[in-house]
Amino acid sequence: MTPSQSSANPGLEARLRQIGAERYHDKHPFHHLLHSGGCSIDQVRAWVVNRWYYQSRIPMKDAAFMSRVEDSALRRAWRSRIEDHDGTADRAGGIMRWLKLAEGVGLDPDYVASGRGVLPATRFAVDAYVRYVREEPLLAAVASSLTELFAPAIHEQRIAGLLKHYDFARPETIAYFQHRLSEAPKDVAFGLAWVLENARLPHEEEMALRALTFKTEVLWAQLDALWGAYVEPGRIPPGGWQPGEGLL
Amino acid sequence: MTPSQSSANPGLEARLRQIGAERYHDKHPFHHLLHSGGCSIDQVRAWVVNRWYYQSRIPMKDAAFMSRVEDSALRRAWRSRIEDHDGTADRAGGIMRWLKLAEGVGLDPDYVASGRGVLPATRFAVDAYVRYVREEPLLAAVASSLTELFAPAIHEQRIAGLLKHYDFARPETIAYFQHRLSEAPKDVAFGLAWVLENARLPHEEEMALRALTFKTEVLWAQLDALWGAYVEPGRIPPGGWQPGEGLL
Structure with a gap:
């Protein structure tokens, strides 16, 4: 959690990392339940159905970002995310x-890809993120991607936890997380350097910190919605995925 | 100008091609002047400065399109344009x-890339195109790209005309057009098939035809602006590139 030695702005980098330490969704009880083997298969399925929506919007979010970037070199660097x-x-x-994971947990990948059953609160949170990247200043848009600073740790916990506790977990069903272990660090190294380079004035630093905070809220809200619908009280809102739906 | 034999909707394809026959900017007198060797070097430079703005916005336009596409396969097919x-x-x-062409005609590529000197009317037309693709229905957005149906013919004329009439024209300075000869047909084959597949109802066919018409207007308006500023009456508006500016 300490800034890299070559940081262009170690003070800002430390504050960004602190946001992760306090607010990243690895601290959400749903992840503890999932990684410790405490989830029922239906709770895992609900997570797969809902997290699909986030996954499916990420390339649209990245394209929205690129559509606002006038610098060809910056677009080129960003394109690998898509x-x-x-x-x-x-x-x-x-x-x-992700659809391989869906199959692995017994869901019909076409059902998952259709987006049916995604909790409205998940859609609202994810759509707010896409809207943010489409409309807010580029600095805020890039800074909001920096939750990837904290992603490798959670992916490692997840891979270990899933493999240990769940029958569905095999290399091919959890390949998504394995790939993110190498993809996320490459992306975030670029994004972090860009933010540290471009957030120089106090109001720019604040903008970057607020953007990363916002993004942690987007991630956290998705797990809160999942918890409410499928853990406790376990009250699935109208339109939300029902156990038994969309199975292979 | 006849529909391909495998056309999913030969009637619509013929009407789309007719729009090109009537309204594509290969019919604009500026192109006749350019391709016949009638342009002064300053008129060529004005064209390079202004057309830069169009080039520079195309990947942003394509990213705006992708940011609205929910289908991963369609995004993947579109990505090669960027x-x-x-x-x-x-x-x-x-x-x-394009910046090699700028150098070839004696312009500082950094000046051209800065967008300084672009005619306001060029900016307005190009920005209208990006806005169109960002906001109008996907069918209209794809249909507006179909001016590429007509592009190979103009690029061939341009390559031949530039090589014959202008000292600056060499393979490395006009490589842009040479590449478009192979890139545009690949893109447009996909775009045309998609439009013919997705414009089935009368109002959808009308939408596609209107979109392509709109795009021909975007291209034509840029040449009208160039003509007014640098040919006749040759009245450069405030902010427009002045001969002598931005030279190497």
Whole structure:
């Protein structure tokens, strides 16, 4: 959690990292339940159905960002994020890998890909993120991506936790997380350097910190919605995925 | 100008092609002047400065499109357009090639890339196109890209005309157009098939036709602005590029 030695602005980097230490969704009890083997298969399925919506919007969010960038070199650097998710003609991307996970937990990937059953609160949170990146200043848009600073740790916990506790977890069903272990650090190294380079004035530093805080809220709200619907009180709102729906 | 034999909707395809026959900017007198060797070097420079703005916005337009596409496969098919313009780590894209043309005509590529000197009317037309793709229905957005149906013919005329009439024209300065000869047909084959597949109802066919008409207007308006500022009456508006500005 300490700034890298080459940081252009170690004070800001430390404050950004502190936001992760306090607010990143690895601290949410749903993740503890999931990684410790405490989730029922239906709770895992509800997570897969809902998190699909987030996954599916990430390339749209990144394209929205690129649509506002006048600098060809910055667009070029950013484009690999979309490739990582959408894949290429020869290589599956994160979207396909998430659908492999869906299959692995017994869900029909076409059902999951349809977006049916996604909790309204999940959609609202994710759509707020896409809207944010589409409309807020570029600095805020880039800073909001920096939750990836904290992602490798949670992915490692998740891979270990899923493999240890759940029958569905096999290399092919959890390949999504394995790939993110190498993709996220590459992306975030670029994004962090860009933010530290471009947030120089106090109001810019504040903007970057607020943007990262906002993003932690987007992630946290999704797990709160999942908890309310499928853990306690376990009251699934109208339109939310019902156990038994969309199975293979 | 006849529909391809495999057309999903030969009637619509013929009407789309008719729009090109009547309204594509290969019919604009500026292009006749340019391709026949009638342009002064300053008129060529004015064209390079202004057309830069269009080039520079194309990848932003394509990213705006992708930001609205929920289908990963459609985004993946569209992404190559951005790659063609922005290039990759190892391979220059269309943006770089346009700046080679700028150098070839004696302009400082940094000046051209700054967007200074672009005619306000050029900006308004191009920005209207980006706005259109960002906000109008996806069918209209795709249909507006179909001016590429008519692009190979104009690029061939341009390559031949520039090489014959202008000292600056060499393979490396006009590489942009050479690349478009292979890139545009690949893109437009996909876009045309998509439009023919998705414009089924009469109001959808009308939407596609209107979108392509709109795009021909975007292209034509840029040449009208160039003509007024640099040919006749040759009255450069405030802020427009002045001969002598931005030279190497």
